[in-house]
Amino acid sequence: MSTSGFEARPSANPLDAALRNEILANPGFGRYFTDHMVHVRWTKATGWQRGELKPYGPLMIDPASPVLHYGQEIFEGIKAYRHADGSVWTFRPEKNAARFRASARRLALPELDDETFLGSLKTLVAQDAEWVPTPKNDAEECSLYLRPFMIGNGKSLGVKPAAEVDYYLIASPAASYFKGGGKPVSIWLSQHYNRAAPGGTGAAKCGGNYAASLLAQAEAEAHGCDQVAFLDAAENKWIEELGGMNLFFVYRDGRLVTPALTGTILEGVTRDSILELARDEGLTPEERPISIDEWRDGVASGEIVEVFACGTAAVITQIGQLVTEEDRIVTPEAGAEAVSGKLRKRLLDIQYGRAEDSRGWLMQL
Numbered sequence: 065m066s067t068s069g070f071e072a073r074p075s076a077n078p079l080d081a082a083l084r085n086e087i088l089a090n091p092g093f094g095r096y097f098t099d100h101m102v103h104v105r106w107t108k109a110t111g112w113q114r115g116e117l118k119p120y121g122p123l124m125i126d127p128a129s130p131v132l133h134y135g136q137e138i139f140e141g142i143k144a145y146r147h148a149d150g151s152v153w154t155f156r157p158e159k160n161a162a163r164f165r166a167s168a169r170r171l172a173l174p175e176l177d178d179e180t181f182l183g184s185l186k187t188l189v190a191q192d193a194e195w196v197p198t199p200k201n202d203a204e205e206c207s208l209y210l211r212p213f214m215i216g217n218g219k220s221l222g223v224k225p226a227a228e229v230d231y232y233l234i235a236s237p238a239a240s241y242f243k244g245g246g247k248p249v250s251i252w253l254s255q256h257y258n259r260a261a262p263g264g265t266g267a268a269k270c271g272g273n274y275a276a277s278l279l280a281q282a283e284a285e286a287h288g289c290d291q292v293a294f295l296d297a298a299e300n301k302w303i304e305e306l307g308g309m310n311l312f313f314v315y316r317d318g319r320l321v322t323p324a325l326t327g328t329i330l331e332g333v334t335r336d337s338i339l340e341l342a343r344d345e346g347l348t349p350e351e352r353p354i355s356i357d358e359w360r361d362g363v364a365s366g367e368i369v370e371v372f373a374c375g376t377a378a379v380i381t382q383i384g385q386l387v388t389e390e391d392r393i394v395t396p397e398a399g400a401e402a403v404s405g406k407l408r409k410r411l412l413d414i415q416y417g418r419a420e421d422s423r424g425w426l427m428q429l
């Protein structure tokens with residue numbers, strides 16, 4: 065059932081404009097949230113009910129709910145971009161809506177129809193439009209990060225899908241995800257922990273996958289690294305993805321290689337967009353298995369000239385080195401003229417309305 069049209073219950077105490085502007089000047093990532101959120105409730109008996117826009121605040125979660133005991137949760141990450149004329153746009157949201165439905169199926173949650181999903185984005189951004197940052201120049205990467213999520217709620221300790229479910233949308237002004245703001249990052253190779261296994265939930269965007277990455281991420285930070293890279297669980301040989309981002313390798317001969325989607329890797333919207341944009345840049349995209357030995361040997365021989373991470377939060381971020389228990393695989397720093405720099409500029413120019421959106425990827429909010 066579609067629930068277009070959200071009941072509006074605006075906050076009586078929105079944050080003071082001066083404080084909001086102070087936050088927007090230096091938002092970091094995921095630290096501050098806007099004045100409102102969207103909520104849509106589903107029960108087995110009623111299906112999806114009419115949604116509401118209400119003040120941002122704590123949730124009512126039953127202490128015996130499936131989300132707390134069995135991790136029945138999914139989420140998405142999308143950004144709203146302010147263009148030079150003041151209008152606000154988002155990028156390929158129908159891909160996030162479809163992935164959210166796929167994640168819901170995998171986690172035995174009810175699917176939310178695309179009209180409600182997209183309507184929730186429009187409703188929240190229209191209400192909290194003043195929270196969408198305005199970039200000061202073409203290099204500044206600031207946006208309003210939108211975080212839709214769905215949880216299994218209700219009193220139910222039996223291991224079964226929730227009969228009461230809540231969908232929420234919250235929003236957070238964001239600068240670049242990594243503290244270095246665009247500088248190449250260091251990656252730690254997880255050699256003892258895997259993120260996902262065949263038949264598991266690796267392709268779903270569910271909290272459990274990220275919970276499973278946290279110990280390895282802590283190991284990465286203990287080794288001075290920004291992020292962790294995971295190998296496949298079956299052979300510990302094939303590169304899968306980072307804790308929250310996909311990976312790409314640029315070859316000297318113009319090939320652009322990314323691990324193939326095997327059911328254990330998240331089907332990133334940025335990943336898909338890069339594969340499309342690559343051809344415009346004269347690159348030859350390849351989706352195929354790539355082993356850790358190929359990464360090591362390719363960098364050593366000079367065949368692999370750039371490695372980068374990508375995602376909604378990370379956009380495109382160069383990887384300077386991979387640190388393993390045995391060695392360091394260092395990729396020489398590539399300038400803005402390098403492939404990753406060009407792809408990053410091309411993507412951001414489309415998202416911020418500075419380049420023609422020939423593929424119809426933008427949706428006005």
Ligand code: COI
Nearest residue numbers: 141142308375376377378
């Ligand atoms: C995103 O890029 O939107 C993600 O979901 C990654 C994240 C967990 C920061």
